[in-house]
Amino acid sequence: MSEIIKLYIDGRKVEAEAGSTLLEAARSCGAEVPTICYHEHCSSYGLCRLCVVEVEGQRTLAPACVVEIEEGMDVKTQSDRVVRSRRTILEMLDSAVDLSEAPEIVEQLAVYGADRERFSGGTERTPEIIDDNPMFIRDYSQCVLCWRCVQVCAEDAQYAFAINFSGRGYETSITTSYEKSLTESSCVFCGQCVGVCPTGALKPKREWLLEAGTEPSEIMRMTRSERRKKRRRQERPYQVVSSTQEERDDDKR
Amino acid sequence: MKQELTRSEMDLKELKELLLPMVNSGRTALLPALHAAQELYGWLPEDVAAEIGRQLRVPEADVYGVIDFYSMFYSRPVARNIARVCGDPSCSIAGGLRAVDEACAHLGVKLDEVSGDGEWMVERAPCLGLCEHAPAALVGDRAIGNIDPENPIDWLSTQGDGARSVVGGDIRILTRNCGNGFTTGLKEYMLSGGYSGLRRALGELTPSGVVDEIKASGLVGRGGAAFPTGLKWEGVAKASGETKYVVCNADESEPGTFKDRVLMEDDPHQLLEGMVLAGYAVGAEKGYIYVRGEYPQAVRILNEALGKGRDEGLVGRNIAGSGFDFDIEIRVGAGAYICGEETALFESIEGKRGFPRIKPPFPTTHGLFGRPTAINNVETLCNVPHIIGKGSDAFRKCGTRESPGPKLYCVSGDVDNPGLYEAPFGVTLRYVIEELAGGVVGGKLGSVLLGGAAGAFTTAKSYDVPLTIEDLRSENLSLGSGVLMVFHEGRDVRLVLEGLAHFFADESCGKCYPCQLGTQRQYEIIHRANAGQALSVDRQRLSDVGWTMTDASLCGLGQTAATAVLSALDLWPNLFDTDEDEL
Ligand SMILES: Cc1cc2nc3c(=O)[nH]c(=O)nc-3n(C[C@H](O)[C@H](O)[C@H](O)COP(=O)(O)O)c2cc1C
Ligand code: SF4
Ligand code: SF4
Ligand code: FES
Ligand code: FES
Numbered sequence: 001m002s003e004i005i006k007l008y009i010d011g012r013k014v015e016a017e018a019g020s021t022l023l024e025a026a027r028s029c030g031a032e033v034p035t036i037c038y039h040e041h042c043s044s045y046g047l048c049r050l051c052v053v054e055v056e057g058q059r060t061l062a063p064a065c066v067v068e069i070e071e072g073m074d075v076k077t078q079s080d081r082v083v084r085s086r087r088t089i090l091e092m093l094d095s096a097v098d099l100s101e102a103p104e105i106v107e108q109l110a111v112y113g114a115d116r117e118r119f120s121g122g123t124e125r126t127p128e129i130i131d132d133n134p135m136f137i138r139d140y141s142q143c144v145l146c147w148r149c150v151q152v153c154a155e156d157a158q159y160a161f162a163i164n165f166s167g168r169g170y171e172t173s174i175t176t177s178y179e180k181s182l183t184e185s186s187c188v189f190c191g192q193c194v195g196v197c198p199t200g201a202l203k204p205k206r207e208w209l210l211e212a213g214t215e216p217s218e219i220m221r222m223t224r225s226e227r228r229k230k231r232r233r234q235e236r237p238y239q240v241v242s243s244t245q246e247e248r249d250d251d252k253r
Numbered sequence: 254m255k256q257e258l259t260r261s262e263m264d265l266k267e268l269k270e271l272l273l274p275m276v277n278s279g280r281t282a283l284l285p286a287l288h289a290a291q292e293l294y295g296w297l298p299e300d301v302a303a304e305i306g307r308q309l310r311v312p313e314a315d316v317y318g319v320i321d322f323y324s325m326f327y328s329r330p331v332a333r334n335i336a337r338v339c340g341d342p343s344c345s346i347a348g349g350l351r352a353v354d355e356a357c358a359h360l361g362v363k364l365d366e367v368s369g370d371g372e373w374m375v376e377r378a379p380c381l382g383l384c385e386h387a388p389a390a391l392v393g394d395r396a397i398g399n400i401d402p403e404n405p406i407d408w409l410s411t412q413g414d415g416a417r418s419v420v421g422g423d424i425r426i427l428t429r430n431c432g433n434g435f436t437t438g439l440k441e442y443m444l445s446g447g448y449s450g451l452r453r454a455l456g457e458l459t460p461s462g463v464v465d466e467i468k469a470s471g472l473v474g475r476g477g478a479a480f481p482t483g484l485k486w487e488g489v490a491k492a493s494g495e496t497k498y499v500v501c502n503a504d505e506s507e508p509g510t511f512k513d514r515v516l517m518e519d520d521p522h523q524l525l526e527g528m529v530l531a532g533y534a535v536g537a538e539k540g541y542i543y544v545r546g547e548y549p550q551a552v553r554i555l556n557e558a559l560g561k562g563r564d565e566g567l568v569g570r571n572i573a574g575s576g577f578d579f580d581i582e583i584r585v586g587a588g589a590y591i592c593g594e595e596t597a598l599f600e601s602i603e604g605k606r607g608f609p610r611i612k613p614p615f616p617t618t619h620g621l622f623g624r625p626t627a628i629n630n631v632e633t634l635c636n637v638p639h640i641i642g643k644g645s646d647a648f649r650k651c652g653t654r655e656s657p658g659p660k661l662y663c664v665s666g667d668v669d670n671p672g673l674y675e676a677p678f679g680v681t682l683r684y685v686i687e688e689l690a691g692g693v694v695g696g697k698l699g700s701v702l703l704g705g706a707a708g709a710f711t712t713a714k715s716y717d718v719p720l721t722i723e724d725l726r727s728e729n730l731s732l733g734s735g736v737l738m739v740f741h742e743g744r745d746v747r748l749v750l751e752g753l754a755h756f757f758a759d760e761s762c763g764k765c766y767p768c769q770l771g772t773q774r775q776y777e778i779i780h781r782a783n784a785g786q787a788l789s790v791d792r793q794r795l796s797d798v799g800w801t802m803t804d805a806s807l808c809g810l811g812q813t814a815a816t817a818v819l820s821a822l823d824l825w826p827n828l829f830d831t832d833e834d835e836l
């Protein structure tokens with residue numbers, strides 16, 4: 001039997017097993033701690049910070065999903081600082097990406113009284129829909145960068161390593177190597193990424209077509225992967241690689 | 254032109270040869286391999302990246318992820334010559350942004366665009382660590398100081414290295430061999446007393462004796478966080494595990510900081526001696542110096558010094574006949590401020606994107622490659638030979654009880670003599686600015702950005718506060734990496750803030766939401782306000798974004814990305830008020 005740790009959460013005395021996270025301890029006593037990036041079956045990297053709580057005596061707020069409990073900790077899950085951070089993170093996220101297919105996040109916007117216009121006018125992330133394989137589409141304008149897809153594609157599950165990141169900071173995006181199509185990548189189409197995506201960013205293609213209610217042929221024309229290719233061609237004045245991405249795409253047509 | 258080559262098997266063969274010595278190292282060789290390949294091809298085409306991935310056993314998507322993280326790696330063709338012009342405060346107030354525009358106009362290109370003949374490209378760079386020579390640029394491999402913004406032809410074609418260090422101050426301990434206009438060689442270093450610390454340690458002291466001496470000296474880290482070095486080393490020495498590392502943090506990218514560049518370029522052996530001593534103290538056999546990619550000159554000088562040190566038996570196997578082995582490897586960054594954060598730096602050496610790790614666990618037990626690691630700043634390590642050579646009592650003769658020893662102050666901006674000044678901890682802002690740097694020019698003192706971009710603004714009200722860790726802390730200030738950026742009263746603080754906000758938005762790694770989103774929104778709000786579109790809610794928005802980053806970000810970058818802005822709003826609450834607010 002592992003050691004039992006005693007701590008205080010919102011003034012209540014709580015006991016939990018050593019090695020538990022603050023999130024587990026908080027939930028065990030019914031305290032509400034919201035999360036976005038946390039997923040039971042994925043490694044936790046403490047990305048979204050929606051789960052932050054205030055621990056007495058600590059300079060910064062603690063991400064409850066990764067911080068382990070310690071004896072005598074005095075934790076507040078709804079202090080003013082906590083609420084300000086959660087609300088502001090939600091408002092900023094809302095202003096950056098399309099959350100229309102992320103009902104759980106939208107619910108949190110309401111819980112924290114987020115002003116959905118507060119940061120309007122800022123740059124939004126609106127990359128074009130990528131429709132490059134028969135299995136699923138990728139609409140990164142809905143991506144909240146929770147990393148789950150990258151994780152399950154790599155060490156958390158599939159070891160396929162088809163996707164990673166491009167850019168950094170606000171311009172970070174999920175991508176294949178050199179943004180080539182998934183069919184040309186090491187993707188094995190296991191669909192695990194689609195399964196863990198908390199928003200509408202990754203979606204089975206059939207579902208997407210049905211939702212759109214449009215003739216498939218028409219949708220194909222709409223998807224901007226075509227325009228994307230053209231733009232890339234213009235941006236690359238040099239024909240460097242003997243067989244370029246574009247040529248390979250052309251061959252397939 | 255390199256880019257026009259149609260690469261065949263033949264071309265990749267050259268790459269394969271280049272990779273041969275790296276293959277056994279695996280992923281940790283990724284950044285060195287990418288540097289070497291970029292040197293060969295001018296940029297990093299897809300099949301080159303794929304080959305590197307195959308050889309080092311790194312998934313292709315990961316290779317691309319790494320290339321796209323670092324601003325000095327290019328997955329698209331670039332020009333043969335890249336002119337990187339600093340756009341950060343000390344340079345921008347001296348005309349740096351003007352120089353960017355003029356250079357673009359002269360070459361007939363937009364920012365980041367390759368000129369028609371493939372020769373030139375202009376980038377706006379973050380602080381290049383040449384702030385005492387503002388405005389500054391890095392043209393290819395050459396650091397050029399005091400460029401004439403109006404006259405791009407002049408500085409784009411300069412052949413010499415126009416950025417020799419300017420060093421002064423009333424004590425010359427760390428800088429005793431600096432500022433002479435040349436690199437101090439091993440012989441001169443020894444004549445000035447160099448390597449006597451190492452001789453003493455290997456001859457008279459046990460490793461724990463060295464740790465004790467450092468603890469007794471009261472030395473604290475000079476990289477920004479002011480953590481006691483002796484305590485850190487003790488932690489590493491006592492951590493379980495056979496393999497341990499020493500890492501020197503020479504990423505120096507905090508805007509306004511240039512001390513480490515001067516120490517490395519002018520007196521490299523002092524740093525090497527400090528590292529060997531650290532290795533001996535903590536029980537490591539291998540050390541890394543991680544130098545930012547924008548310091549090619551420092552890399553060349555360190556490599557040369559390292560070769561010399563090895564030849565003379567001062568680095569490597571059986572050092573000075575003592576039986577102690579310690580070798581050093583130099584690693585070169587590729588344009589990412591975040592890689593100065595210690596755990597991001599480890600990730601970078603391991604061949605990954607520079608994402609900071611969650612702490613705990615701390616580097617003392619889980620550092621580079623998951624092993625116990627002592628990571629220290631260049632200046633911190635340069636203090637070590639003096640402490641061991643002359644004893645901790647001698648070291649404590651200058652400075653205060655809680656902040657003992659000499660300190661390097663990087664002074665730039667509106668002063669008569671921008672430069673690097675060595676003085677004890679405890680001198681005042683007034684003393685450094687008026688006595689050492691020749692006083693404020695262009696008007697009366699307006700403000701000082703103390704501690705760099707991650708630091709806070711202060712005004713003449715702090716002129717007589719002693720510059721020590723304890724005194725500044727009680728004023729809610731911090732010396733950070735020893736930066737004093739001085740602005741005369743005519744400077745528009747809002748423009749400076751916009752520059753800082755631009756810096757953080759560019760350099761955020763994007764891992765955690767508060768900073769990934771907050772640095773962008775902070776920049777946009779300030780940018781819009783400066784463009785005459787301030788909103789009455791801006792002060793509150795900046796405050797909420799700022800405090801959210803400060804409270805909830807994962808690492809020190811996000812936690813300090815709003816410090817300057819919040820300090821400015823404290824000092825000048827009406828800074829971003831609209832006309833409406835004044836009614
Ligand atoms: C964003 C960021 C950038 C940093 N950059 C540097 C740097 O360039 N050089 C440095 O020595 N420390 C830097 N640090 C501090 C390091 O994380 C670390 O505290 C330091 O290397 C420890 O060495 P010291 O104890 O000798 O100061 C940075 C920290 C952060 C959060
Ligand atoms: S695509 Fe989905 S799973 Fe992947 S990072 Fe974006 S939101 Fe998360
Ligand atoms: S605070 Fe900024 S730099 Fe640090 S992990 Fe978060 S996003 Fe990256
Ligand atoms: S749920 Fe804890 S950081 Fe995202
Ligand atoms: S080199 Fe320009 S601000 Fe440092």
